[in-house]
Amino acid sequence: MKSGVxxxxxxxxxxxxxxxxxxxxxxxxxxxxxxxxxxxxxxINAAQPTWFPQEFVLxxxxxxxxxxxxxxxxxxxLVGPVVPGAIRWLVNTVFMSVAAMxxxxxxxxxxxxxLAKKRFIGRGIVFSLxxxxxxxxxxxxxLPLIREISxxxxxDSLWAVILPTVGWPFGVFLMKxxxxxxPGEMLEAARIDGASELRTFTQIVMPMVKPGIGALAIxxxxxTWNDYFMQLIMLSSSEELTISLGIATLQAENSxxxxxxMAGATLAALPIIIVFLIFQKYFTQGITMGAVKG
Numbered sequence: 001m002k003s004g005v006x007x008x009x010x011x012x013x014x015x016x017x018x019x020x021x022x023x024x025x026x027x028x029x030x031x032x033x034x035x036x037x038x039x040x041x042x043x044i045n046a047a048q049p050t051w052f053p054q055e056f057v058l059x060x061x062x063x064x065x066x067x068x069x070x071x072x073x074x075x076x077x078l079v080g081p082v083v084p085g086a087i088r089w090l091v092n093t094v095f096m097s098v099a100a101m102x103x104x105x106x107x108x109x110x111x112x113x114x115l116a117k118k119r120f121i122g123r124g125i126v127f128s129l130x131x132x133x134x135x136x137x138x139x140x141x142x143l144p145l146i147r148e149i150s151x152x153x154x155x156d157s158l159w160a161v162i163l164p165t166v167g168w169p170f171g172v173f174l175m176k177x178x179x180x181x182x183p184g185e186m187l188e189a190a191r192i193d194g195a196s197e198l199r200t201f202t203q204i205v206m207p208m209v210k211p212g213i214g215a216l217a218i219x220x221x222x223x224t225w226n227d228y229f230m231q232l233i234m235l236s237s238s239e240e241l242t243i244s245l246g247i248a249t250l251q252a253e254n255s256x257x258x259x260x261x262m263a264g265a266t267l268a269a270l271p272i273i274i275v276f277l278i279f280q281k282y283f284t285q286g287i288t289m290g291a292v293k294g
Contacts, residue, residue: 036262044258060263070239089246094271096158100165100224105213107166112175113205133169160234165224171216178212214279221275243268
């Protein structure tokens with residue numbers, strides 16, 4: 001018995017060490033970018049790299065915020081105050097990611113609930129098509145998607161990136177799996193009490209699948225934020241650039257100014273970290289519940 005406990009303890013220590021090594025490998029690029037944003041150009045380009053800034057400087061952020069002044073927002077004739085271009089890029093990306101996250105969570109929750117708890121003709125076929133759509137790369141549907149967005153008059157706008165994300169097949173699949181765990185007796189009791197379908201969905205279904213919604217919110221936000229391919233194809237004007245495209249333009253125009261690029265990358269990473277910290281509890285619960293059900 002004692003040897004079994006010792007063996008289990010040794011396995012735990014080995015697993016802990018491996019996890020620490022992996023965590024360091026994953027965190028190191030972010031650490032290098034953040035510290036590099038506060039280094040001087042001479043220190044960044046030095047032959048002997050430094051692991052920590054010898055002197056903290058804000059020159060890179062000053063150069064980043066001094067470029068390409070643009071209105072904070074522009075909705076029809078309503079134009080916001082003029083701000084640095086990097087702030088406009090960040091606002092565009094936050095709006096795009098938050099809108100896609102909210103709409104995707106809403107539509108995926110509704111579709112997942114319907115596929116899990118409603119019985120209608122073609123239900124299995126619809127779910128099979130959704131699963132098949134998960135395997136399709138974006139390049140396959142790119143041309144018809146561009147033609148559809150152009151016909152709707154949304155090309156070169158943030159909605160051209162938001163709307164294709166709203167119908168994310170993975171989100172529907174994920175929420176269907178969570179909706180399967182809702183007891184049918186609770187739904188039947190709500191109908192007997194006279195609750196409408198909308199009230200049943202908002203007051204019973206949504207609270208019970210909250211961990212799944214939290215996990216989907218993180219997945220959708222990060223997926224939309226980092227979807228450089230769709231942003232590059234759908235956005236072209238300087239007013240509609242996202243932070244990823246903005247950093248790419250900095251790299252093209254200042255291929256040797258690594259401090260400026262790292263400052264932009266640091267600015268781009270902050271919202272993702274904040275969103276993950278806010279939703280990490282639901283994300284962990286969602287992954288745990290999915291593992292248990294699997």
